[in-house]
Amino acid sequence: MGLISRRNVWxxxxxxxxxxxxxxxxxxxxxxxSANLNLYIxxxxxxxxxxxxxxxxxxxxxxxxxxxDKLNPGFQLPExxxxxxxxxxxxxxxxxxxxVVELMKRMISILSKSKHxxxxxxxxxxxxxxxxxxIWGDTFVPQIEILPLVDLVITHGGNNTxxxxxxxxxxxxxxxxxxxxxxxxxxxxxxRIGLRFNPFTVGEEELLNAIExxxxxxxxxxxxxxxxxxxxxxxxxxRVVNRIEEIAxxxxxxxxxEQK
Numbered sequence: 001m002g003l004i005s006r007r008n009v010w011x012x013x014x015x016x017x018x019x020x021x022x023x024x025x026x027x028x029x030x031x032x033x034s035a036n037l038n039l040y041i042x043x044x045x046x047x048x049x050x051x052x053x054x055x056x057x058x059x060x061x062x063x064x065x066x067x068x069d070k071l072n073p074g075f076q077l078p079e080x081x082x083x084x085x086x087x088x089x090x091x092x093x094x095x096x097x098x099x100v101v102e103l104m105k106r107m108i109s110i111l112s113k114s115k116h117x118x119x120x121x122x123x124x125x126x127x128x129x130x131x132x133x134x135i136w137g138d139t140f141v142p143q144i145e146i147l148p149l150v151d152l153v154i155t156h157g158g159n160n161t162x163x164x165x166x167x168x169x170x171x172x173x174x175x176x177x178x179x180x181x182x183x184x185x186x187x188x189x190x191x192r193i194g195l196r197f198n199p200f201t202v203g204e205e206e207l208l209n210a211i212e213x214x215x216x217x218x219x220x221x222x223x224x225x226x227x228x229x230x231x232x233x234x235x236x237x238x239r240v241v242n243r244i245e246e247i248a249x250x251x252x253x254x255x256x257x258e259q260k
Contacts (some may be wrong), residue, residue, distance in 0.1 A: 059239075081134075089119070110202075
């Protein structure tokens with residue numbers, strides 16, 4: 001998003017927030033800071049060195065994950081893919097990425113040459129392209145139900161997908177498009193738990209070789225399994241809930257503070 005368009009969006013959002021009686025937004029920021037409790041959602045293993053470089057004050061707490069409830073507990077592997085050989089891979093570029101038809105066609109052309117099977121989130125451009133025999137997709141797919149079934153994830157790298165993929169212990173290839181996705185892709189490289197490529201320029205051989213490399217990389221699976229175990233055992237949700245209850249029972253500060 002360009003600087004001008006971002007500014008215009010912020011102005012409109014700020015005006016709307018004021019119209020409903022909310023406190024003034026911080027300049028060029030889309031969120032408030034609370035005087036009582038602020039939350040971030042990110043796996044502890046990816047956050048720990050950040051916190052050493054930039055410690056947060058006592059109002060901040062982290063959630064290792066915040067997985068959504070299951071949306072479709074009856075999901076079954078589509079018949080189209082059941083009889084095919086190869087590993088099972090989940091592909092999703094998010095709602096915005098999937099709306100870029102030429103990009104999706106490019107990715108499908110590459111993945112059609114893989115010996116593996118793919119489940120694809122196609123978004124609302126479902127009718128704009130056909131899927132080859134080794135790819136099944138739909139407008140919406142139940143990601144939480146699919147992740148435990150697959151061997152690898154190819155994603156745009158949004159926070160939710162990164163956390164959910166690690167929670168289920170899967171390696172990933174990140175094709176970032178904008179915002180936090182680039183930071184998450186860099187984290188994957190730094191922590192040696194995934195690979196990143198530019199979705200618009202990555203070559204066919206380059207991407208197909210990366211898929212094979214990650215599927216066969218025993219070390220990366222060990223690192224991700226460790227992170228997954230830590231996320232499953234995390235007590236961060238319990239600590240956050242306890243803190244919220246403490247604040248509710250002993251309110252000593254206004255719920256929001258305005259900052260310049």
